[in-house]
Amino acid sequence: MQDKLNCVSQIIKDTADIEILPYFNQPESFETFKKSSGEIVTNIDLNAERRLTESLLSLSVDSEVIGEESASEDTQIYHVLKKDKPVWIIDPLDGTRNFANGKNCFAIIVALCLGGETVAGWIYDPINLKMYSAYKGVGATLNGKSLNIKECQDLSNMIGSTGQNFSKILDERAGGFGIPKRCNRYRCIGREYGDLATGILDFAEYSILKPWDHAAGVLIHSEAGGYSAFISDKRGYLPVPPVKKTLLIAQSEKVWTQILKILSIEN
Template structure:
């Protein structure tokens, strides 16, 4: 049932070249608006989502589409996750604010869901023309190269993504006696979760904390790719794995190189 992953990557690459990159740093003021949830959306988001949806449904007849922009118009379409048909989840441009501002850190995300499980995921970075992808049970790849993260780093060597609150937290903790040796090396935020997931799988980032409403177009593909690269992720409050579902609720997801470092990071964050 899973199409050739290289074919999906090529569809994303061609869509990026034709629609996304052709408008990069050349958007008119009337081509940047806000969607139904108040998030920035551009004409490139809308056209790329429409193109990807059509191409993916040709590749997999009978499949359903859940796109970020489609959900902003009709939230009920997430109910397709409860059906028996396979579902494509699309974020046509993740990091839209960066894209609209002319910054190079943005990505395109596609995930394939079957019976409530993410079975494949792709993250394409148009500027770099690179695609990170995974098939459940078959590992994670960047184009042809298999990706495996380094799970042997100690906590003080870890570089990760958390929000600005934790930038301040890190600075404060550095001034507390006895805490220095337990602190992580660096905290960053790309404002593009797709690019962060790609770097997590590459080992350029070691951990990430995502809180709030965990939207499937942001996280479904990335969590699968990170897990297939050898990482460990779970919801902090329950220690349960992240699962895609029709209800988007407030949760905190923590990703780390392995379960041991995950537990140490949890303890560090709550003390």
């Protein structure tokens, strides 16, 4: 299976080159729809997911797929996560709204899960040709080069991505001693995870967790040396159906604890 996993990066790149990039900044060449959730989707998402699904299933005949778009139509599909067989989790076009609006911040995300945990993950930034990948227990890479997160010692020099509530807390305390800064959300979680794994972002907080958004990113960040846990019970993230639960991600457990205190969240 390991030899076949080495093909995943190329499958993802081919999908971007064939199904996504030719249509970027060409709004007349694709259609946009609204899902029942209110989120937008394009035929580019659907075509990319179809290609990824067919290609990834060919690598392992007993594997199954959970794609963001297929899951929006069939919520019963999550039961495969409990099976003792390989499950591919796909976000064919993370940052759909950015793509549709001509903003070059989008990605393809693929995770491989087995026995209820993520064992491999890939995030591809097709604009900047950056492939982040990780295998559980082996480490994380960016275009084949090892990733190792370096801990920043000064909280005031840190920058993170946070939701509305936590952003308000940071804004109220902005400029204070040891208070980190925040950035505007990318509206592309895959790209945020890439920056977390390379130290461009130092921490992040997410409260609505969907497996296609987080399974690969959490593994890549962890294998690069980072730390993440739910603030309510300090348990790590596992690929499960969408859940509302706050996940805090940081360079290390020490920084995680410091950020938690700054945000005044009770454990």
